[in-house]
Amino acid sequence: QVQLLESGPGLVTPSQTLSLTCTVSGDSVRSAIYYWTWIRQHPGKGLEWIGYIYHSGRSYYNPSLKSRVTMSVDTSKNQFSLRLNSVTAADTAVYFCARAAECSGGDCLRPFDFWGQGTLVTVSS
Amino acid sequence: QSVLTQPPSASGTPGQRVSISCSGSSANIGRTTVTWYQQLPGTAPKLLIYDNDQRPSGVPDRFSGSKSGTSASLAISGLQSEDEGDYFCAAWDDIVYGGVFGGGTKLTVL
Numbered sequence: 297q298v299q300l301l302e303s304g305p306g307l308v309t310p311s312q313t314l315s316l317t318c319t320v321s322g323d324s325v326r327s328a329i330y331y332w333t334w335i336r337q338h339p340g341k342g343l344e345w346i347g348y349i350y351h352s353g354r355s356y357y358n359p360s361l362k363s364r365v366t367m368s369v370d371t372s373k374n375q376f377s378l379r380l381n382s383v384t385a386a387d388t389a390v391y392f393c394a395r396a397a398e399c400s401g402g403d404c405l406r407p408f409d410f411w412g413q414g415t416l417v418t419v420s421s
Numbered sequence: 422q423s424v425l426t427q428p429p430s431a432s433g434t435p436g437q438r439v440s441i442s443c444s445g446s447s448a449n450i451g452r453t454t455v456t457w458y459q460q461l462p463g464t465a466p467k468l469l470i471y472d473n474d475q476r477p478s479g480v481p482d483r484f485s486g487s488k489s490g491t492s493a494s495l496a497i498s499g500l501q502s503e504d505e506g507d508y509f510c511a512a513w514d515d516i517v518y519g520g521v522f523g524g525g526t527k528l529t530v531l
Contacts, residue, residue: 335466342423343458343466343509345520358519392465400472404453405513405520407471414465 298322300393300412308387308419314380318393318412325369325376326351331396331406332376334367336389337414344389348396348406349376383419390414424449425510425523432529438498441526443510445491449521453513455493457486460525461506469508470495497528505530 304316318332325332333348347357349367357365366379380387392414396406426444433439443455457470468477470486473493485496493512497504510523 342525343511343522345511345522347519356519359517360519397471399454399456403513403515405456405511407456407468407477408458408466409468409471409477411465411467 298395298410300395300410302391302393302412302415304415304417306416306418308383308417309421310384310419311382314378314383314387314417314419316378316391316393316415316417318376318378320374320376320395323395323410324371325374326371329398332367332369333394333396333406333408334378335392335394335408337392338389345405346378346380346391385419388417388419390416423524424514424517424521425512427508427510427523427526429524430527430529432531433497433500434531435500435502437500438496439500439528440497441495441508441510441528443493443495443523445493445512445514447491448516449491449512449514450488450493451491452515455486455488456511457484457493457495458509458511459504459506460509461503466509500530502530504528 299321331348334346349355369376394408394411397409454472458466459469460466473488474486514521
């Protein structure tokens, strides 16, 4: 069974960088089929796609966050990571990592078939 | 304000059939596939429907998806108390050039 687990600081100071890691078990981030994604959910709100990354490093980011986001993959540790810089209180959210499967035809949003449990990150001084 | 529009709430009694709509545009639903997620209280979202109408292994056939033009719909038949939670639609948007979610629909089983 595929499992994902987010890890990282639960509290980040405003203007600093949020860094999270997702450890994958039951699958390999080197998979030729899947992308690896980050999604966040503001308290009591809906879901926001942050972006996804392939094992080669090819990535797609949400345009609204693109200037502040960097994703990376560490195949030796079977992990992938998120860095979000210049954070503000508006970045306080539960951050989920997930596996992104294939979708049919053209530009499509890959379905997220396995999710981590999520980790709450609070931006506050 | 979400790019994809869902009703904020829906409800039904056990055994009933409930439908949740997701309205978009030619930049998203009108040109690509729709995915649906279920989020039960205090848990991570779960993939319910992909490619408009496909169910992943393990999802009961009580859940079905459809798409017509720039709108999509999730139907739940034989409603059960454990279906109570939030439901989100999602798709790729060619104007935003990224993934977008609906605002979510809170389903209450009366």
